[in-house]
Amino acid sequence: MSGAKNAALPLMVASLLTDKPLVLDNIPKLADVKTMSDLLCMLGVSIDCSGKKMTLTAKKICSTTAPYELVKRMRASVLVLGPMLARTGQARVSLPGGCAIGVRPINLHIKGLQALGADIELKDGYVVASVPKGLKGGEVSFSIPTVTGTENIMMAATLAKGVTTIINAACEPEVSDLAECLNGMGAKISEHGTPKIAIEGVDKLQGTEHRIIYDRIEVGTYAIAAAITDGEIELIGDGLGELMSGATSVFEQAGIRIKSAASGLLVSAQDLKPVNVATEPFPGFPTDLQAQLMAIMCVTSGTSVITENIWENRFLHVPELCRMGADITLKGSSAIVRGVKSLQGAPVMATDLRASFGLVLAGLAAKGTTVIDRIYHLVRGYENAVEKLQACGADIEEIL
């Protein structure tokens, strides 16, 4: 399996916190990683890649502006706000704007940095932040556990004076992976992976070498690929079972059998069943697997109810699945999915990263040929998806 996109992006940004080299191993080859590299290079980070290793060195920050052109392409760009502010005392980051899956505000990132003493104003579509005398530790209490918000504040707090406590912090494994790397750089972060993280600020961080965790969303996606085609798959990597803990019970209810093996996990389907599931922050069922789960429920006999609690508009795949013969009704934030005997291939359109793989899965199970347009969404977050599926026997090709 590949390194996690949502771990790799904040880990790359952590390089802004030190003038020493940060070496990241297990870097996935993805469009979003390329966008983050472009942004960091613009800020003065030199980046060398060799195989799965990436070395990032921010000897000197030469710009503190993250421009609209890059932030609108990838919202995770907002992660540079906290580290740049901590390292240089100023940062100017474009407001990301809306996106296909929801409004995606960054008010909690801003409030958190204000609690650490930053002056922040919104000007010409940009967040303009400064803290001439340096950040001071404080209490940051999130009304919603935000993943990149927690990462932004955690990174900023490593170089703040005194202790910062993040209350209602996100507990996702990617947040812990970042904390482990920062601790390797000399930060003092404790209780990450719980809703209350404590960070004792230090004067300086050093370089380190860190191996990125596997992508639990990729693991879940390929597990569903095996189940929807009534196949069996071996997913290779250490610690995959632990990473999947948020999804395992739902998979079990659905009849997607996951067994530990020496190499990683073995997945097969056994008597698929409908589920009643709601997306939740970790350790709940991840929103980033919602579209893929819906694809398999479309061909599972019985009625499933899938509720999306994280993003207000993450059902854009529903009309596309219906074009393939799925029987889905939307009711508020829930999708009522009545399983049909089979789907039929059709031309469909990808609307976001996870929705695009949901359509690939539906296409694998459907009779006939499915042609998916706007596939650029897929390469943002799935490394070598077409090659990996072909290697498992899927009849899929990328049409340029």
Ligand code: EPU
């Ligand atoms: N929210 C606010 N204000 C904020 C920040 C978040 O109201 O300042 C709300 C959001 O609108 C949302 C909820 O809080 O309703 C949770 O959002 P969160 O901030 O946790 O999302 P994120 O950090 O922007 C990350 C992943 C997403 C994933 C979500 C939820 C990265 C780079 N992105 O986004 O991944 O869906 O957490 O788990 O880590 C994907 O990979 O396809 C993807 C969208």
